[in-house]
Amino acid sequence: MRNVAFPEIKEALLGRKRILVASHLRPDPDAYGSAIAAALWLRAEGHEVTVWNEDGMLEKYAFLPSSELVTAPPVEPSGFDAVLALDTSVKNRLGTVIDAIAGSPLWICIDHHKSNEGYADLNLIDPSRPATGQILAEAFLNEGITITPEMATNLFAAISTDTGSFQYHGTSDRTYEVGAELIRRGVNVAELSRSLYENQPRRRLELLKHALVNAQFTSHDRVASFALSLADVEKLGVIPEDNEGIIDNLRSVEGVKAAAFFEELPEGMVRLSLRSKDASFDACNLCRQFGGGGHPMASGARIKGAFEDVQKTVLSAIDAALGSPSPIR
Numbered sequence: 001m002r003n004v005a006f007p008e009i010k011e012a013l014l015g016r017k018r019i020l021v022a023s024h025l026r027p028d029p030d031a032y033g034s035a036i037a038a039a040l041w042l043r044a045e046g047h048e049v050t051v052w053n054e055d056g057m058l059e060k061y062a063f064l065p066s067s068e069l070v071t072a073p074p075v076e077p078s079g080f081d082a083v084l085a086l087d088t089s090v091k092n093r094l095g096t097v098i099d100a101i102a103g104s105p106l107w108i109c110i111d112h113h114k115s116n117e118g119y120a121d122l123n124l125i126d127p128s129r130p131a132t133g134q135i136l137a138e139a140f141l142n143e144g145i146t147i148t149p150e151m152a153t154n155l156f157a158a159i160s161t162d163t164g165s166f167q168y169h170g171t172s173d174r175t176y177e178v179g180a181e182l183i184r185r186g187v188n189v190a191e192l193s194r195s196l197y198e199n200q201p202r203r204r205l206e207l208l209k210h211a212l213v214n215a216q217f218t219s220h221d222r223v224a225s226f227a228l229s230l231a232d233v234e235k236l237g238v239i240p241e242d243n244e245g246i247i248d249n250l251r252s253v254e255g256v257k258a259a260a261f262f263e264e265l266p267e268g269m270v271r272l273s274l275r276s277k278d279a280s281f282d283a284c285n286l287c288r289q290f291g292g293g294g295h296p297m298a299s300g301a302r303i304k305g306a307f308e309d310v311q312k313t314v315l316s317a318i319d320a321a322l323g324s325p326s327p328i329r
């Protein structure tokens with residue numbers, strides 16, 4: 001694959017009138033924030049910009065400035081001169097967006113997933129950055145591109161959530177510097193953080209209660225996991241977007257190196273979300289064994305099989321990957 005620097009991408013977009021900006025399904029604020037910030041930049045440059053996400057704009061992130069730019073793709077395909085895919089590790093994570101693109105536009109990808117093999121014509125993939133939003137923010141700063149308060153807020157939301165509020169692996173001095181630059185350009189940190197972190201629906205708390213009561217500790221208490229069956233979903237009345245972040249409560253337990261969340265899906269499928277807290281356990285490698293991928297510290301997979309069987313298989317694969325516990329604790 002060909003990895004390029006941002007100026008080459010900027011150059012390639014010059015003179016391309018209609019640009020589609022897209023990001024991965026089951027979007028998080030990095031997917032949305034990067035897409036909205038990129039769209040605002042491209043609009044300011046005079047392009048005709050469309051922003052699609054398979055899930056449209058989720059209610060819980062609709063507070064992001066200019067969130068109304070994001071829509072679900074239409075059924076009838078449209079043609080574009082270029083497609084800019086953001087935060088999307090494999091093309092099929094764009095979901096129904098792909099079916100809505102007619103013709104063969106120039107494909108550009110900007111992403112920070114280690115597992116991204118570069119499916120676009122021009123790829124800017126930098127796994128050393130903890131969020132796609134940071135790659136974009138640095139690119140804008142380096143190129144002297146005007147970052148409006150709306151763009152800054154979207155980029156800050158992207159970085160804040162992907163780093164667990166500037167905490168996780170990959171958060172560097174540069175991340176804080178970029179954060180500071182964005183604050184100087186108009187981010188209201190307290191207001192944004194309240195919208196991001198202190199605005200959860202009651203349903204989500206019910207799900208958290210369920211997770212805490214049903215958490216299991218295995219592999220000498222180095223693995224914490226919980227399972228959510230279709231029956232549980234029905235009983236609790238939760239919707240998929242409520243799941244986000246629940247797993248972090250399990251990972252936060254002392255001594256836990258890996259946290260797994262198993263979600264039963266219709267038609268004999270199971271969604272695995274896997275988190276690592278220790279560099280010696282690579283969640284991405286583990287998920288790849290099951291056809292998934294992501295980051296070393298946060299990955300996922302969709303696995304076919306009976307709910308209980310998949311849990312057993314995955315937990316024993318994690319156990320094997322962890323090896324024997326060290327005798328000195």
Ligand SMILES: [Mn+2]
Nearest residue numbers: 030087132162
């Ligand atoms: Mn991301």
